Amino acid sequence: MLVPPPPIWRAGETLGEQLAHAGVSRRDLLKFAGRMATLIAMGPLLPGQTAAIAETIADKLASVKKPNAVWLQLQECTGCLESTLRAGHTSIEELVLNMVSLNYCELVMAASGNAANAALDATNREPHILVINGSVPTANAGYCTIGGKSTETILREAAANATAILAVGSCAFDGCVQAAAPNPTGAVGVRDILTGREVVNVSGCPPIADVITATIVYVLTYGRTPPVDELGRPLFAYGARIHDNCPRRAHYDAGQFVTSFSDQASREGHCLAHMGCKGPDTFSPCPVIKWNGEISFPIQAGHPCLGCTEPHWFDRNTPFYHALPNIPGMGVESTANKVGAVALAAVGVGIAAHGVATLVRRHLRSDDDTPPSSD
Amino acid sequence: MSTRVVIDPLTRIEGHLRVELLAEDRRIKDAFACTTQFRGVENVLVGRDPRDAWVFAQRICGVCTFTHGLCSIAAVEDAIGYPIPVQAKLIRDLMMRTILIQDHVIHFYQLQALDWVNVVTALKADPAEAARIGSSLSNWTGNSRGAMAETQETVKKIVESGQLSIFTNGYWDHPGYQLPPAVDLLAVTHYLQALTFQREMIKLHTIFGGKNPHPNMLVGGMATPINMDNEWTINQVRLDQLKAIVAGTQTFVEQVYYPDVLAIMGFYKEWFDIGAANPNLMALGLAGTWGSGDPNLYRGNRLEPGLLLDGDFRKPVPFDLSKIVEYISSGWYDYSVGADKALPPWQGETNPNYTGPQPPYEWLSDRPKYTWDKAPRYGDKAVQVGPIARMLLAYAQGEPSVVTMLDAAMAQLGIRLEQMNSTAGRTLARAMESVLMAREMQAVFADFAGRILNGDTAVFNPDKWEPSSWPQAAKGVGFVEAPRGLLSHWVQLEKGAIKNYQCVVPTTWNASGRDPSGQMGAFEYALAHSKQHPLTDKDKPLEALRTVHSFDPCMSCAVH
Numbered sequence: 027m028l029v030p031p032p033p034i035w036r037a038g039e040t041l042g043e044q045l046a047h048a049g050v051s052r053r054d055l056l057k058f059a060g061r062m063a064t065l066i067a068m069g070p071l072l073p074g075q076t077a078a079i080a081e082t083i084a085d086k087l088a089s090v091k092k093p094n095a096v097w098l099q100l101q102e103c104t105g106c107l108e109s110t111l112r113a114g115h116t117s118i119e120e121l122v123l124n125m126v127s128l129n130y131c132e133l134v135m136a137a138s139g140n141a142a143n144a145a146l147d148a149t150n151r152e153p154h155i156l157v158i159n160g161s162v163p164t165a166n167a168g169y170c171t172i173g174g175k176s177t178e179t180i181l182r183e184a185a186a187n188a189t190a191i192l193a194v195g196s197c198a199f200d201g202c203v204q205a206a207a208p209n210p211t212g213a214v215g216v217r218d219i220l221t222g223r224e225v226v227n228v229s230g231c232p233p234i235a236d237v238i239t240a241t242i243v244y245v246l247t248y249g250r251t252p253p254v255d256e257l258g259r260p261l262f263a264y265g266a267r268i269h270d271n272c273p274r275r276a277h278y279d280a281g282q283f284v285t286s287f288s289d290q291a292s293r294e295g296h297c298l299a300h301m302g303c304k305g306p307d308t309f310s311p312c313p314v315i316k317w318n319g320e321i322s323f324p325i326q327a328g329h330p331c332l333g334c335t336e337p338h339w340f341d342r343n344t345p346f347y348h349a350l351p352n353i354p355g356m357g358v359e360s361t362a363n364k365v366g367a368v369a370l371a372a373v374g375v376g377i378a379a380h381g382v383a384t385l386v387r388r389h390l391r392s393d394d395d396t397p398p399s400s401d
Numbered sequence: 402m403s404t405r406v407v408i409d410p411l412t413r414i415e416g417h418l419r420v421e422l423l424a425e426d427r428r429i430k431d432a433f434a435c436t437t438q439f440r441g442v443e444n445v446l447v448g449r450d451p452r453d454a455w456v457f458a459q460r461i462c463g464v465c466t467f468t469h470g471l472c473s474i475a476a477v478e479d480a481i482g483y484p485i486p487v488q489a490k491l492i493r494d495l496m497m498r499t500i501l502i503q504d505h506v507i508h509f510y511q512l513q514a515l516d517w518v519n520v521v522t523a524l525k526a527d528p529a530e531a532a533r534i535g536s537s538l539s540n541w542t543g544n545s546r547g548a549m550a551e552t553q554e555t556v557k558k559i560v561e562s563g564q565l566s567i568f569t570n571g572y573w574d575h576p577g578y579q580l581p582p583a584v585d586l587l588a589v590t591h592y593l594q595a596l597t598f599q600r601e602m603i604k605l606h607t608i609f610g611g612k613n614p615h616p617n618m619l620v621g622g623m624a625t626p627i628n629m630d631n632e633w634t635i636n637q638v639r640l641d642q643l644k645a646i647v648a649g650t651q652t653f654v655e656q657v658y659y660p661d662v663l664a665i666m667g668f669y670k671e672w673f674d675i676g677a678a679n680p681n682l683m684a685l686g687l688a689g690t691w692g693s694g695d696p697n698l699y700r701g702n703r704l705e706p707g708l709l710l711d712g713d714f715r716k717p718v719p720f721d722l723s724k725i726v727e728y729i730s731s732g733w734y735d736y737s738v739g740a741d742k743a744l745p746p747w748q749g750e751t752n753p754n755y756t757g758p759q760p761p762y763e764w765l766s767d768r769p770k771y772t773w774d775k776a777p778r779y780g781d782k783a784v785q786v787g788p789i790a791r792m793l794l795a796y797a798q799g800e801p802s803v804v805t806m807l808d809a810a811m812a813q814l815g816i817r818l819e820q821m822n823s824t825a826g827r828t829l830a831r832a833m834e835s836v837l838m839a840r841e842m843q844a845v846f847a848d849f850a851g852r853i854l855n856g857d858t859a860v861f862n863p864d865k866w867e868p869s870s871w872p873q874a875a876k877g878v879g880f881v882e883a884p885r886g887l888l889s890h891w892v893q894l895e896k897g898a899i900k901n902y903q904c905v906v907p908t909t910w911n912a913s914g915r916d917p918s919g920q921m922g923a924f925e926y927a928l929a930h931s932k933q934h935p936l937t938d939k940d941k942p943l944e945a946l947r948t949v950h951s952f953d954p955c956m957s958c959a960v961h
């Protein structure tokens with residue numbers, strides 16, 4: 027069961043304008059402000075006084091412009107925020123200084139300690155956009171605490187009044203490296219804690235900066251979260267496999283493969299399938315959006331795709347330099363179902379039931395394009 | 402009667418650090434550094450293919466991204482005796498220097514500057530004066546009056562809106578802020594320009610590694626082919642881009658970062674007498690030095706690995722690999738040999754056992770164990786690592802580039818060598834080595850491009866790729882002079898898989914808690930050893946932040 031999120035403010039509009047759109051008049055706002063005035067004063071007020079205070083409150087409220095945002099870092103490496111710093115299209119400074127009021131973000135906020143916690147508590151009480159990097163350790167709350175609170179408490183408190191919840195990065199998606207076998211801290215992703223809430227998963231280790239900021243801008247622009255796939259990932263970014271858009275795809279189709287990182291094929295940009303490329307199994311816009319201002323992406327720079335946007339990639343995709351079993355020219359031409367079974371066996375108990383179902387569907391879907399023979 | 406002061410979260414760092422202080426009469430009397438996150442990456446690595454290890458290890462940290470990957474690869478290549486082509490070494494050198502400088506720049510502007518620079522006061526500045534001061538410091542083209550006015554307008558809009566975003570609840574009325582408004586404005590302008598700079602500079606990683614953070618690399622070399630006649634490889638277009646990045650980097654650190662740090666620390670000279678940490682410094686060489694095996698055997702390292710001990714900053718002592726050990730007396734771990742014993746990293750153990758209070762809690766350090774950080778020691782010494790150790794070791798060894806620069810800075814600021822072991826000194830050393838790194842990058846790039854011209858395009862050695870070519874059992878160590886100091890990864894292999902993996906990380910050294918003999922790590926020592934460290938307002942612990950930030954803490958590195 028998903029709880030529908032309350033409407034979110036549009037970029038550039040004041041609350042007054044937002045309310046007007048929603049059919050709330052200035053008179054309604056004043057009435058509301060009058061009630062607020064009485065509450066704040068906590069005592070009887072003369073009629074004139076109430077009206078004056080109400081005016082002030084209404085003005086303040088109406089001029090509030092930017093949505094507040096909380097950006098949590100739980101169990102993680104800060105790579106996702108570093109990625110965000112590199113965003114080229116909507117830059118971090120534009121995002122943080124113009125589009126949202128980022129009232130809590132440990133990496134960049136001025137305040138520390140009590141002052142930081144006060145900013146978090148105050149923002150948590152109001153509607154806000156919540157971005158989360160990092161996983162939650164479930165084996166022992168002592169594995170990660172912030173401000174003396176457990177990671178789970180920090181997450182739940184910030185989620186309570188959140189109007190949109192964006193789990194950014196592989197850690198927030200499903201625990202990433204710390205959740206790889208034997209998962210020493212019992213790390214899980216955000217959706218395993220906030221069950222019943224709508225969580226958008228911007229997966230990747232880290233995700234491409236422009237995908238992170240675009241997801242936030244989408245929310246600000248449309249006032250709702252973007253449509254997502256079965257794993258909660260925005261379709262605008264995770265709708266196609268890397269293999270479908272790969273510039274080396276012609277070589278795959280022609281059966282031209284790199285077989286050593288020092289061979290002639292590697293110097294001519296042939297397909298990396300035999301070197302372990304996970305592109306045929308990975309939904310991500312890397313070949314389309316590319317990285318760091320459209321400079322390149324891993325396959326373009328000569329290294330096989332590691333598949334970091336997919337669930338439990340550190341278990342499912344290792345050993346990294348072994349070819350996927352359904353790659354032509356590798357001896358056994360497995361069917362998609364067999365591939366799925368192998369992937370599932372490798373991952374073992376690491377994936378929750380919904381993830382398993384998705385994996386199977388994924389592999390059935392990739393059966394559609396019959397792999398060509400390499401000879 | 403001392404008061405308890407807690408700073409948690411200690412922000413503008415990487416990861417989760419809690420600092421507990423005992424304060425009296427506006428002075429810090431005792432300090433405890435509590436790292437409050439554990440993930441267990443070392444344990445996850447056991448049983449894996451060593452060629453995959455760098456992917457796991459790199460995720461230890463996304464700020465010094467690349468560094469742990471490189472160290473992992475160096476350790477694995479040491480274990481299996483895997484030589485790499487010269488061009489692969491040069492590519493790694495370029496990538497390492499890139500992350501060093503990029504990391505230092507982000508640390509100063511985005512993480513540290515707000516301790517010294519008051520964003521709100523910048524509103525009172527005359528943009529023309531800010532521009533004048535800027536152009537008196539360097540020829541940087543971004544110091545125009547227009548740039549200053551634009552910054553001021555941006556800040557004004559934020560302050561007037563009442564929604565202060567990342568500046569919410571800052572300590573803007575704290576008397577510790579002492580810069581003239583025009584310098585505040587200049588620094589805030591450079592804060593914004595630094596964001597643009599780091600986005601450009603990091604493209605070097607994208608060209609060689611396909612992405613950043615977490616670029617790709619390879620045991621046995623690099624995966625990026627060089628072929629001047631192909632559009633998907635390192636070719637003339639890429640060389641031109643690289644050349645521009647390397648040149649732009651030198652411009653920014655020489656014209657913006659270093660002059661800013663010199664000027665700002667000049668206004669805060671008393672901070673060269675505050676925050677001295679353990680007077681034992683350790684380094685292998687200049688920033689970016691890296692390699693496999695015993696660092697005493699590295700070729701091409703201009704310096705001897707060494708230490709400066711007991712406050713004698715002029716007499717280097719030789720480095721001995723076998724003296725590195727780790728204690729867990731203040732960390733939430735068990736050792737099979739007993740909690741008060743030390744283990745060398747190849748025999749290292751990571752057995753987490755959280756015995757602290759269940760959250761929510763108020764105080765951690767009234768128990769002997771209060772942190773997830775282990776306590777590395779060199780023999781029985783608690784040592785400090787980082788830019789300050791590298792610069793002072795190089796100075797003691799008479800490295801000309803360092804002697805010239807450090808002498809000039811000390812003369813300009815009117816400080817003595819001993820005062821470099823301080824909050825301001827660590828900050829200055831970081832900026833200084835960035836300039837040296839940027840100049841070195843030019844030389845490394847020229848070497849790389851020149852070799853291509855001579856037909857040297859090999860980036861990968863296939864000889865030891867297959868596990869069948871590896872010894873049945875082996876151990877290896879990799880070292881990197883990383884942004885925050887000396888990093889080492891220690892790996893043991895058996896039958897083609899990882900048997901044990903240990904990382905001893907710069908912040909593991911600096912953030913460590915008490916060892917069995919009660920010695921403090923560098924953070925704790927810098928805050929509490931003198932018992933004179935200022936703390937004017939316990940609700941606004943600005944001074945403590947200055948000292949902790951001067952180490953550039955990376956807690957996900959420290960505890961991995």
Ligand code: SF4
Nearest residue numbers: 269272297298303305
């Ligand atoms: S296997 Fe990898 S390199 Fe080859 S075409 Fe597919 S995505 Fe590209």
